[in-house]
Amino acid sequence: MIIQAGFDLQILVRPLIVQGEKVLPKLVVIALDGDMQLDGIKVVSDEFAGSLEPHHDAILDWMDLDWTKYFAIAHAGIWPEDDYCSESPILQEAKTLEAVAAQRGLRMIGHFGLDETGYMSDGPHSYFDQYGLSEHLPPTMSHWVNSRYGKCG
Numbered sequence: 001m002i003i004q005a006g007f008d009l010q011i012l013v014r015p016l017i018v019q020g021e022k023v024l025p026k027l028v029v030i031a032l033d034g035d036m037q038l039d040g041i042k043v044v045s046d047e048f049a050g051s052l053e054p055h056h057d058a059i060l061d062w063m064d065l066d067w068t069k070y071f072a073i074a075h076a077g078i079w080p081e082d083d084y085c086s087e088s089p090i091l092q093e094a095k096t097l098e099a100v101a102a103q104r105g106l107r108m109i110g111h112f113g114l115d116e117t118g119y120m121s122d123g124p125h126s127y128f129d130q131y132g133l134s135e136h137l138p139p140t141m142s143h144w145v146n147s148r149y150g151k152c153g
Contacts, residue, residue: 072110
């Protein structure tokens with residue numbers, strides 16, 4: 001299974017964070033290999049209180065640097081929609097995590113906040129190929145290449 005940016009990742013982590021109608025204070029990491037195949041999912045904290053900074057080491061140390069190339073994080077709670085411009089603390093901390101991860105050879109491809117109503121993403125919401133992020137990322141729509149529908153006139 002090649003992972004899509006938002007759709008697949010949100011489906012994978014939602015049952016870990018939202019159970020029934022209750023949001024659990026969890027922080028989850030999804031690891032992917034160089035072909036964007038699922039490498040693993042881990043709850044790195046059962047006590048997420050809204051700050052990523054105390055969890056940077058737990059997030060990064062769990063991944064196998066010989067195998068994992070990409071990762072995404074998901075946690076309980078969303079940020080206000082208008083915070084994309086003002087850079088809320090959680091989004092600033094995610095950028096710091098992304099920079100530290102890059103120094104280790106990892107690329108963060110998603111950051112999701114989930115609550116009872118749905119999720120928010122600071123990144124792509126579907127296939128990477130449909131965004132300006134496809135450079136240096138493996139194609140996620142490779143199934144179309146081998147499909148008769150992918151060969152238009």
